[in-house]
Amino acid sequence: MNDITKKERRCIYLVELRNVSVSYDNGVEALTHFSFKINDGELCFVTGKSGSGKSTFSKLITGELKAAEGSVYVNGYDMGNLKSKALADARRSMGMVFQDFRLIPSMTIDENLEFAMRCINAPVSSIKPRIEEVLELVSMKGMGGRLPTELSGGEQQRAAIARAIVNKPSLIIADEPTGNLDPTLAIDIMRLFLRINEMGTTALIITHAKELVDMFPQRVITIKKGKLVDDSFGKYKGSMQMPPQAPQKKGRHR
Ligand code: ADP
Numbered sequence: 523m524n525d526i527t528k529k530e531r532r533c534i535y536l537v538e539l540r541n542v543s544v545s546y547d548n549g550v551e552a553l554t555h556f557s558f559k560i561n562d563g564e565l566c567f568v569t570g571k572s573g574s575g576k577s578t579f580s581k582l583i584t585g586e587l588k589a590a591e592g593s594v595y596v597n598g599y600d601m602g603n604l605k606s607k608a609l610a611d612a613r614r615s616m617g618m619v620f621q622d623f624r625l626i627p628s629m630t631i632d633e634n635l636e637f638a639m640r641c642i643n644a645p646v647s648s649i650k651p652r653i654e655e656v657l658e659l660v661s662m663k664g665m666g667g668r669l670p671t672e673l674s675g676g677e678q679q680r681a682a683i684a685r686a687i688v689n690k691p692s693l694i695i696a697d698e699p700t701g702n703l704d705p706t707l708a709i710d711i712m713r714l715f716l717r718i719n720e721m722g723t724t725a726l727i728i729t730h731a732k733e734l735v736d737m738f739p740q741r742v743i744t745i746k747k748g749k750l751v752d753d754s755f756g757k758y759k760g761s762m763q764m765p766p767q768a769p770q771k772k773g774r775h776r
Pocket of ligand 1: 546547548550551552570571572573574575576577578579
């Protein structure tokens with residue numbers, strides 16, 4: 523942890539970008555004077571067309587990129603000013619989910635999850651029960667012995683989500699998590715993120731699939747040409763599969 527005390531950390535947003543600008547070496551300005559905040563326990567969809575700056579936004583939060591101008595704070599860490607140990611600590615407070623799942627192909631799902639827990643030196647006795655708990659949460663009970671290649675795309679993404687939450691992160695950040703899935707599976711995966719958020723984990727879900735986002739009554743920000751052009755409660759249009767239920771915060775499960 524950096525020099526921010528626990529008490530001070532509670533006073534700040536879980537993620538805050540303050541007037542951030544990012545340019546790539548080729549001169550493209552990917553984000554321009556971008557400001558954003560999310561509270562602990564919130565869920566927010568991040569949407570925008572391809573090339574609008576969504577991945578750049580995500581990489582700033584995970585510390586893969588540093589802002590040329592402005593500040594990025596995540597869970598109390600100033601992401602632009604971290605040495606490698608603090609950066610590793612900051613990343614441990616995040617769980618990441620990607621479009622292409624990124625499970626280790628030579629390991630079973632149990633082994634993928636165990637590997638993630640061993641990376642943070644989790645107590646050995648906690649590993650098996652926690653793996654069972656998260657596999658049940660993502661509706662994959664009894665499937666931990668399978669290799670990723672023995673699972674469907676939707677199951678692989680559920681397993682990747684299980685890995686993202688197995689270490690009880692404060693924030694889950696998903697970059698196009700439904701990009702490789704058909705529409706019905708995509709809805710299921712979004713519902714799973716809503717469930718995880720209801721259990722107390724802050725969630726940022728990045729997707730260009732506006733029609734999918736419109737199915738859920740949630741906060742949505744829209745990025746256009748590197749600028750935040752809309753931050754609202756979304757344009758919920760409903761769905762046969764997803765009745766409008768306001769999420770009930772029940773406190774943290776972590
Ligand atoms: P999105 O995720 O919304 O598709 P990106 O954040 O990937 O958008 O990209 C924003 C802009 O930055 C685009 O114009 C893209 O071409 C450019 N860009 C992204 N990554 C790089 C890079 N590594 N080098 C140069 N330009 C990049």
